[in-house]
Each structure stands twice: as structure tokens, then as C-alpha cells.
Amino acid sequence: MQADVVIDVAGVGVTRSGGYLVRGIDWRVAQDERWVVLGPNGAGKSTLLNLAAARMHPTTGTVDVLGERLGLVDVNELRTRIGLSTAALAERIAGDERVRDVVVTAAYGVLGRWRETYEAMDERRAGGLLEQLGVAGLADRDYGTLSEGERKRVQIARALMTDPELLLLDEPAAGLDLGGREELVARLAELARDPDAPTLVLVTHHVEEIPPGFTHALLLREGAIVAQGPLDDTVTAENLSKTFGLPLRVDRAGDRFTARSA
């Protein structure tokens, strides 16, 4: 496998209760790429993300993440190299936890028994990430008192805490109002442009949420790939119409997309 391939999914199917969650998936993500995964409810987007996050194993085919093959590697070690933000993980954050601690505790698993030595450094890094996500002022609030948009940004700061080589975001803009979405898209665009940022994969239902600077798209419908490749060639009216099962018109204004029924 090439050194710069971060995710290599080959001939993958996942079955549960006799049915396919995803099937026939071939997907490669290189280190400097930023991917968006689009598709309707139930298309298999989170399943694919969980494979890439080493949270799930394929039933058939192979998944290599950061040069390690799932099934042959200690997934706990591999997971420390991957930042993941999902609604399911966010639900486990206690409402009375300080925002700063929500971020800093992501480092515990990695640093383990050396944690005490690193405490001051962890605090500084967590503070810096909250700053980068535009929520530094909330560091001493209880997580439970934050708005949905503020929570989403704290969740991303948490996912970045371990300095992951790969960052996976499952519907980071879900539940945000227009202003919240636009702010988040702007933060993600900054991240996408940062050459030191991890490889990025973002799952969404909406082309409006594709941050500028993202390079590739994968479109899923009923567990199968409809199209994948460079963003401009892939996010087309024809492909999106097939993906969502209705005739769509796709417009592009500058580096943003919009879609509506044709």
C-alpha cells in the first residue's frame, strides 16, 4: 500500500441480520485529501465512517486505516490515531463536565499513566483547540449549558485533542441554525486549508454543508456507491439525483454548493 493512503477499503460488505448495510465498497483516501460522504438516511454513511474509525469490522473485503489492516491490528492503539465525532459519542458526554475537561480528557487514553507529566501541556492544547474552534470563552462553562452549535464545536475540539492523523466527522452540522451552520462550515474550511490538519472525512446529507477546501466526494445510496471522485466531477445534478432518488438541481456559487428539487 502507498505510504500516503490513509483509508483503503477494498471489496467491502457489511451484513447484519442477513441484510447488507454496505456492499461492494472500494474507496481510497490519500493523506492530503478532504472527503465529504453524502447520501440519504440509511444509505450506509455512518457504517462506512465506523469502518474507517476502526469501530466496526467488514464482513467481507479488507479495510486498511493508517497502514494497519482491521482484524490484524490492536484497534485500541489504532483508534488513538483517529479523531471521531458522532452524535452517539456526544451523547455520552456528561452535562456537568467542564468544557475544558470535555476536550482535555480525550488525551487520557493516549497518555495513560504518563498523564500527570503532561497535564499542563494537555490544558494548553485543549485551550488552543477551543480557541481555534472559536469557543475559547466557553472553556469554564458546564457542557450541558451550551447551545447545540457550541457543543458541536467543542466535540470537534475534543476529536482533535489527540492530534489525530485522520479526523472523521459524522453530521457535524446537524441541528444547527443557519448562523451556526455557516460558522461551523467556515471553521471546517479553515481546517481543510491547513496543510498540517489531519486527513478529513465529513458525513452529511446536505451539499450546503460542504466546506470550501474539501477535495473529494463519495455518494452512497442503499449501501452502494453511486459516484466518487474529485468534488467538482462528483457533486453533479445527475449524481445527486440518483443518490437521493429525486430529480435535483445543483448550483455552485463560488466554492459553495446548493441543491433543490428540479
Ligand SMILES: Nc1ncnc2c1ncn2[C@@H]1O[C@H](COP(=O)(O)OP(=O)(O)OP(=O)(O)O)[C@@H](O)[C@H]1O
Ligand atoms: N446492527 C444493525 N442491524 C441491522 N441493521 C442495521 C444495523 N446497523 C445499521 N443498520 C441499518 O443499516 C443501514 C445503514 O445505516 P447507517 O447508520 O450507516 O446509515 P446512514 O447513511 O448513516 O443514515 P443516517 O443519514 O440516517 O444517519 C440502515 O438502514 C440501518 O437501519
Ligand SMILES: [Mg+2]
Ligand atoms: Mg448516519
